[in-house]
Amino acid sequence: MSSPLPLLEPWQQILRQAVSDPAELIRLLELPDTLLSDSTQANLAFSLKVPSPYLARIRKGDPDDPLLKQILPIGQEMVPQPGFLTDPLAEMSSNPEQGLVHKYRDRVLLILSGACAINCRYCFRRHFPYEENQIGTEQWQKLLDYIRRHPEVTEVILSGGDPLATPDRRIIQMLRDLEQIPQLKRLRIHSRMPVVIPQRITPELTQALGMSRLKCVMVLHINHANEIDQSVAEAVKYLRDSGITILNQAVLLRGINATISDQKSLSEALFDCGVLPYYLFLLDRVEGSAHFDLPDEEAQRLIGELQTQLPGYLVPRLAREIPGRKAKTILAPIQVQVNE
């Protein structure tokens, strides 16, 4: 196992100091002031949040930077669009217990934390009632009972918000409790933390996950190659060296990663640091995100073209989540025939 990452600052401190004022963001990134007036209303609806390690990867003076566009509130979010809903995946109807979503037969998802290290403008849970889904000590016992009563459940997914916004001590205790349930085989963690604040990957957490009897899978959420720098690569290496399987899922976002060159660079950068591209999701049509949307056929052509430029293991599966379905819906690539 490689040595732990040097912790220059505790991750909690970095999180506490995240930039949440659009004026400060615009000043730090030397952006035009016109962006400020455009951000006001959207920022009130869903506030800006970006911590320093992620901020450092955004190009100064570039309003089109693909990382900036993921986090900067803009006026377009406030324009209502038909078909864009507050709960696009109808999660509230699969929420049998506070803090637990049971959509697919063999997996349950636990909403471990309503907090995130970053607020992504396209987030499908941007309107989720986290305050009604907090897991206190008593509720945690109820969730363990729910899992025991459902022997078909073999995998627990920790989600959020960002589950890694929860302190190590609590996650490790939860892991110990889950390990006691014999039917469980796997623990999956969906997190943007290793990308947004790589310092979050502490030795305590990594060792506990790596040594658990539950096979641990961490699904990162990286949308653009520019999100990966040396510190992210080191965090991923540390997780992998501890025996944790690392996959990536991205969301296809107009203006951010919807070109062949963006997707190719992303897959290659992921593979360079030992991460396999797993899913490329079509946007979940959440209110406020319509400007990121792409027609299905355009996405299918993009993946079809990507298949001609990369080996199969570097081409993510194009998928959409459709409420009520028992599994994700995979969209077939469309390849354009060229007559020679």
Ligand code: SF4
């Ligand atoms: S849940 Fe994920 S996508 Fe949504 S704001 Fe948090 S980190 Fe971003």
